[in-house]
Amino acid sequence: MSTPVTAALVKELRERTGAGMSDCKKALDATGGDIDAAAEKLRMDGAAKADKKAGRTAAEGVVAIASSDEAVALVELNSETDFVAKGADFRGLASAAAAAVLANRPASLEALLALKDGDKTFDEKRRELINKIGENITFRRFELVQSAGGPLATYIHPGDKIAVVVALTQGELELGRDLAMHIAAMSPRHLDAAAVPAEAIESERKVIEAQVAQEQEEELANGKKPKPAEILAKMVEGKIRRFLSEITLLGQNFVKDQDQTVEKLLKSKNAGVAHFVRLAVGEGIEKKKTDFAAEVMEQAGIKKD
CATH class of the missing domain: 1.10.8.10 (Ubiquitin-associated (UBA) domain)
Structure with missing residues (x-):
């Protein structure tokens, strides 16, 4: 009935x-x-x-942060357009997920999706939002940064597209915030030279050696005397040091004082950094280039010349 x-x-x-x-x-x-x-x-x-x-590229979105004295959670939630990423429902889902990561400390993205927010899992809430909005929405990644004995400093760039957490071993919170802003701006890949994988250094060394050899050939072609082998070796090592300084936090010049490196700044403040995390929305995702004019013309049945 x-x-x-x-x-x-x-x-x-x-x-x-x-x-x-x-x-x-x-x-x-x-x-x-x-x-x-x-x-x-x-x-x-x-x-x-x-x-x-699910197959549609979602490279826009936000990074949400939830924090306590012991840890900070970051969650990247992606959408297809920036318009959707600005919506209250979308941002609310991202913030709720960050709070859940902080409280539950899931071991994987699948574990996060299985966590419940009220009577529904985050995956169910994600799917509901997809149906409501009409765009692909994905939880891409999350990070949980634990305290290392000192303050946990955070920085979120306006628009919530870039978020940084710095775990200090010791030092003032204000210094940590300055470092977080530096990391957001300069995007170091590693803490220091010791943290750079050996294969990355070796790969860069091969490129530099090829460049130095090419420079030597050009000089010889122009009638200049060849540089001694020891000089060429020093040139290679100098370029390697420059490479390491550019990709490491401690090796970079501090963004607010270009006359000193971050390493020297930390020593002057009797401070130290254990680790940091920087998440940028859509980083590493190949964005599909869309010709909106062509799409509209096709829908209207207009042939492009």
Whole structure:
């Protein structure tokens, strides 16, 4: 026996599922007014829709932060457009996920998606938002930075596209914040030279040696005397040191005082950094180039010249 599909029933299903009014009406019609069956149908239909959108590039979004005295959690949530990333529902989901990471400390992204926020998992909430907004939405990554004995300093760039956490072993919080801003601006890849993988140094060395050899050939072609082997070796080592200083936090010149390195700054303040994390939205994702004009013309049936 079917139940009449009234406006009140549609409203109740909408409040329960968050689905659109027309989708709720269709689901109730299809299930004879059975609200439980309609809610399940919406859930299944929504999962299918979300799966269809999963292949679309999501390189916009935000990084959300949640912090305590012991740890800081960062979560990157991605969308297809910056417009969606500015929405309250999208940002609310990112913030809730960061708080959940801080509280539960999941071991993997899959574990995060399985955590519950209220009566639904984060994956269920993500899929619901996909159905509501119509864009692919993905939890890309998260980080949990533990205290190293000193302050935990954070910096979020306006727009929430770049977030940094610095774990100090000792030192003032204000110094940590300055370092976090430096890291946001200068994007060091490693803490110090010791942290740079040996294969990365060896790869760069090969490139530098080839460059130095090419320079030597050009000088010889121009009638100049060849440089001694020891001089060439010193040139290579100098370029390696420069490379390491450019990609390491301690080796970089401090952004607020270019006359000293971060390492010298830390020594002058009797401070130390254990580790840091920098997340930038969409970093490393190959963005699809879209010709919106061509899309509109195609939809309108207009052939491009």
